[in-house]
Amino acid sequence: MKAFEICFTGFKAIERDDLETLSESLGLLIKKNITKNLHILCIGDNAGPSKIAKANDAGAIIIDKPQFIHFIETGELPESSVKQLLSLVESRRPVQSRKYNYEPPLDKDAQPYGRFNQAANIEKAVASLHGILLGVTADSKLKPAEHAFLELWVQTHQDISLDPDIVDIVDVLSDVLKDGVIDEDEYDDLFCLINDINQIRGFNEPNSHSQINQLLGLLQGIAADNEINKKEIKALVTWLEINHQIIDKWPASVIASKLSDILEDGIITKEEKNDLLTTVQKITGNHFCDTGDASDNTTECFDDISEVLHDNVGFCFTGKFKSGSRKAVESMAQNLGAITSKDVLLSTKYLVIGTLASRDWKYQSHGRKIEKAMSLKEKGHDIYIISEDQWLAAI
Structure with a gap:
């Protein structure tokens, strides 16, 4: 089962952000609206009656901030809410669920992934892989550096490869990596499998999380060979047009601005392509051709400052x-x-x-x-x- 979904309404922006941050640290999935799979609606003083009514219709439990804080600190909910939540979970359980006998995947420190974080990390990895595949196939070729990047990415994400729904994707990728070619059937199979996972797991619900991770994967994929060509730029433009909902959200906003400047005069120069490559590498923190590292890296979009003050700062x-x-x-x-x-x-x-x-x-x-x-x-x-x-x- 996926992590519990929670929505906050009726709070001021800063207070809501703090509550959402606290929830995410515990592995809860944040929803901005009432979804069909919502488990908990936490209401503030200015909660709208329409959201409350919609949550009631969905069967979600409704709690206020003090009850939520108590839940976070103790794991306890009011008895009536616990019964309702258990009933809700049971009612949403698939009639014929697939059963698998496998051990939970371990991280690089040989520690098991938590139930909540595991779900979120699988969603992140699937979105990332989707973007990477779009990136490495943007110019209809799989160059040696892109092949190596894809192979190492699979190796560094062993934590998700044992997940039952990921196994089939890994199998197709293994075939691709054997001959270094993604033929038409393999291409269709990969994206069909990804779409199936998104559908089954509910990853395709409208939210910017998966879109941003897919964009980051796309950026990694097109920059894997340490260059960006015109076809890859076109692929970026097309992706941003399709995913226009996040165009004002970092880092999509930065990439969109760069592309607008590049395409303004209708001429794409070598300098502009190199500048875009540098921006992409800073955003993803990945310099694969230099480091041989295909794992997730921290962004390098740092401010250039001459001093750092501390006193009362x-x-x-x-x-x-x-x-x-x-x-x-x-x-x-x-x-x-x-x-x-x-x-x-x-x-x-x-x-x-x-x-x-x-x-x-x-x-x-x-x-x-x-x-x-x-x-x-x-x-x-x-x-x-x-x-x-x-x-x-x-x-």
């Missing part, structure tokens, strides 16, 4: 740090006078990104904190996004 840290645990780096900043927070706030001056990407980020190259910081930056807020190395050099 707001800091937030995200990702995994080579210099120590999250608690340790926060303590280092606090000892220099910084005010640290668990989330990106309006008072946050610096968001420091750890060198290592987090397995459980919402997106391949970034998580919710980076997304929020980018959104605030585009709205004109005075906030800087810097790397762990930039921060260490300043202290």
Whole structure:
């Protein structure tokens, strides 16, 4: 079964963002609207009656903020809500469900994936693979570097390869990688299997999460051979036109702006293609031809700053740090006078990104904190996004 879906309504934007961040950290799936599969609707003081009525019709349980906080802290819900939730889950269980006998996949540290994060990470990986395949086939060829990238990507995502619905995709990819060619039948099979998974798992419900991850995969795919050609640029333009709902959302907004500048005069120069490649590599954090690394990497869209102030300045840290645990780096900043927070706030001056990407980020190259910081930056807020190395050099 997928993770529990929850929707927040009737809260101010900042309060809702904080509640959603807290929910995602526990593996709950955030929905902006009442979906047919919604489990919980959390209501604030300004909750609209139409959403409440729709949630009632869907059979979702309805709780307020204090009940939600109590649930987060203790795992407890009102008895009537527990009975309703169990009844709801049972009623949505497929009549004929497939049964598999396999052990939960382990991460690179030999630790089992959590039930909630596993579902979210599989959705992220499927969207990413969809985009990568679109990218490496954009110019109708599978070049040696693209072949190597695809092969290593499969190897570095062994954590999902044991999932029953992913096995068939891995089998087709294995055939592709044997001869280095994606023929028409294999191409159709791959995208048919991906679409089937999206349909069965509910991954194709309208949301920007999967679209952004698919875009990041597409960017990785077209840049895997360390160059971008005209056919790949056309593929990017077409993808953005189809997925126009996220055109104002980072990083789609940055790519759309770059493409608009490139296509303005109808001539695509070598310099423009190289500039786009650099932008793509910064967004994805992936330089495959230089590093041979096809795993998910942290974004490199950092601000170029000459100094980092700490005294009474707001800091937030995200990702995994080579210099120590999250608690340790926060303590280092606090000892220099910084005010640290668990989330990106309006008072946050610096968001420091750890060198290592987090397995459980919402997106391949970034998580919710980076997304929020980018959104605030585009709205004109005075906030800087810097790397762990930039921060260490300043202290």
